[in-house]
Amino acid sequence: MTISYLSIIRGGYMSKNRNYTLEALRIACMCLITIIHFFSYSDILNSNLNNSFRVGFSILFSLSRCSVNIFFIISGFFLCKKDFSLNRIIKVYSQMLFASILSFVICVLLNIKEVDYLDLLKTIMPLLTNHYWFISVYIIVVIFSPAINLLIEKEEYVRIRKGILVGGGILTLYITLNPFIIGNTMIGGDHSLLWALFCYFIGGCISKYGINVKKEKLVAAFLAALFALAIIKFYKVDIILSMYSFDFESNSSILPFLMSVSLFGLLIQRKERIGEQSNIYKKNNFHFGSGVVICLSYSRE
Template identity: 30%
Template sequence: MRKTRNSNIELLRIISMLFITLHHFSLWAQGGRSDYLIAHNNLWSAFWSLFYLPLGDIGVYVFVMITGFYLGTRDISINRSIKKTLKVYAEVYFYSILFLVLAINWQSPVKPNKLWQSLMPVTFNQYWFVSGYVILMLLIPFINRSIQNLTKKQFGYLLVIMSTICGIFPLVDNNIASESVGLGILLTAYLFGAFVSKFIHRNWWNFLIGFVLFTINTVVIYIIMYYQIQLTRDRFTNIYTGIFALLAAFGLFLIFINLKPGFHVLFNQVARHMFSVYLITQNVFVLKVLWRNFYFRELNNLVQVNINGLGVVLLIMLACYLIDIVRSLIFKLVSLIKISTEK
């Protein structure tokens, strides 16, 4: 049990959310630009307009690996799992209802599908990642019991199986075990995190392995992404998901795990609120309204567009962090009121 969380890992949590949000910048803010460029056969420019797209799934997998690292080797009871799940769900529900109320006041009428997604965000899959993550949290007591006695060799064999059926199969449209952004790949990422926690010790060699894995797989993703855009004339490629993103994420995770452990209160404090960045920016009432403001129509220099996008994303993350501090204070106040009424 880690009483004080390693700030290297908490910094990585922040970076993972940065990757996810940059992905959404390319997908939602620059998607229209890339479609226009593809339609006019400017495929190299279209590639650059989607520059951050491959980072999203790397960020998702890293985020779940961190959960596996902290929880994967612990004996988590069913009651504790439920409490952790409810804690996550309470945060999800807070933002779902908050933006539903704001939408009712700003929009008329609210579409039925968005209404149900807000009232039951996991059941109606308002956020695919949240739905998968909540289910994963509920399964953790059983997953941990299943892997606690595995040897390193047995665990490695399990990772090979899971990486194949959840990381390679979806790339060839075989979704028998998982879609490329489904529960199966989240479970696989969780197991990678648990494997690191259980068997990987900090040394220079593991740092080097991580660097090589991250570099090679990220380069492969970008190369194949470019040629897929060339061949398919479509920005909706799937090469940045699955096994390549999983191995790139694992490499990045190894890099940070093998840095000298330290404690920085700022990193740990900010990391606690990073989940809110996803919940706010991907809310059904926020997503399109937010990202349409950052098309940067007046800019033709795509390097400058991406630099501006990075700046915008950092500001969005800061704003979400500040909003979530308020949410956290509200939760604490409600908890104190509940305690006082029970006495």
């Protein structure tokens, strides 16, 4: 999984004019995903854990649930203003292929696991075998991105806003509460192509129109969703809900969706405020030395 996200960071949409705030967010999301996968595939969670560790893990787990959404939102935020490029797909695929083969060779040399032909096939052709589902979904999203970008560009703001509110609400409720949705389908669950396209669309709309929501409301939405999901995880309510096929933990469910959009909106507003302050400093006749100090201080953020 980490190989997939690292390939996107390195080859997907990094540009010369970098937004360091969003790059830091991407790195934080990748670290969260790595930590959660480490705990999930180890025996640590099966042992007797004290409440302090369980509280910390519940919060980390809840934060990690919005990571995939944020990756696709950031993709839409940057790629909505760019033309389709086959080189972008080739670059991501080549870096993923190199990392995949390298990890396979390391496993063989260190005798971490037994080698079979199926593993070799998955390593050489990870997309055709769905070995890295995130890369597979990402490339499909990039292929459809010109159509989504055209929709964002041509459609009126009011209709886009209504479409996001109504369509997103119906989609999240349908995925969260529908007991017939299977987790590995292309409709719902963590591997949802439909949801990835929707997150890309949201990112593109935010890039064009911004987020006209007050900071206090975004903070309240983020914290409410975070603690609600953490409580569900801490008290193991998720196990009870899963018996009825109600999924409040997948990337496409209501709580992670609220966390993703509100957190992204907070960081975008912070970036906009920094830009506005920089313009104010430029318009006023400050002393040259003070102006240099101010510019340097903002350039580090």
